[in-house]
Amino acid sequence: MPSTEIILTENVPGLGAEADVVKVRRGYARNYLLPLGKAHEVTPASLRQLDALKAKRAEREARELHEAEELARRIGKARIVFTLEIGDTGKAFGSVTAQDIVNRLKNELGAEIDRHKIVLERPIKDTGEHQVPIKLHHDVTAQFVFQVKSAEKKAEEAPGEQPEKKHRSLFRRKKET
Numbered sequence: 001m002p003s004t005e006i007i008l009t010e011n012v013p014g015l016g017a018e019a020d021v022v023k024v025r026r027g028y029a030r031n032y033l034l035p036l037g038k039a040h041e042v043t044p045a046s047l048r049q050l051d052a053l054k055a056k057r058a059e060r061e062a063r064e065l066h067e068a069e070e071l072a073r074r075i076g077k078a079r080i081v082f083t084l085e086i087g088d089t090g091k092a093f094g095s096v097t098a099q100d101i102v103n104r105l106k107n108e109l110g111a112e113i114d115r116h117k118i119v120l121e122r123p124i125k126d127t128g129e130h131q132v133p134i135k136l137h138h139d140v141t142a143q144f145v146f147q148v149k150s151a152e153k154k155a156e157e158a159p160g161e162q163p164e165k166k167h168r169s170l171f172r173r174k175k176e177t
Contacts, residue, residue, distance in 0.1 A: 002026045006039040007046055009053065018060070019053035065137055072142035074109055075134060079146070084127070086150035095123035096148060101132065105144075124148060 006029050008020050016022045021042060024033065033039035040046045082100065085093040098118040105111050119133045127148045134142045 004029050005042040006033060007042055007050060007053070008033075008039050010038055012038055018057040019050060021050075065139060068137035068140040071109075071111055071113075071136055072134075072140050074111065075105065075142040075144050078105070078108060078144070080104055080108060081147045081149055083149050083151045084125075086127070092125040092127075092150075095125045096130075096146075097123045101144065101146075118144075 002025065003023050004026050005021055005023050008016050008018055008022060011017050012033070015024070029039065029041075034041070040049075082096050082104070084096070087093060098115045098120045101118055101120070102113055102115045105113055113134065113136070117135045119135060124130055127150055129145065129147055132144045132146075134144050136142055
């Protein structure tokens, strides 16, 4: 199998990170990586530019780490309450899922987090205080603490005082006169 060496200009999942020199098959390099600008061929000139790419990568990684640490501090300070409908037997009708947590954090903090970064073994169905780890970066994990409370039942009306519901039919009949 013919292969060639290339220098990656951005992160390619499963292959490498920016400024890595990797060996790939020629067709993959020729048909995908090079036309999309994700890589350059290894030449003496590109090897001289490799130091600039490594500096750019180090700067980007430092910025991502700083942003993840700042977001972890904001998540650690956040106090959010979820409400679930609880039946007469004490069983919850719903649950708090990773997507619910992502939506709530986006509304409260304005932070865009991928739901796959939330380490939730199973949906939360019981009330009380819960702690969920969120992997923001390979070095930074935030601990998100939140409360789950039951929704208060509305004042129940007496059976004789229920308002009449109007029945609306899908098909309208013409009245005979």
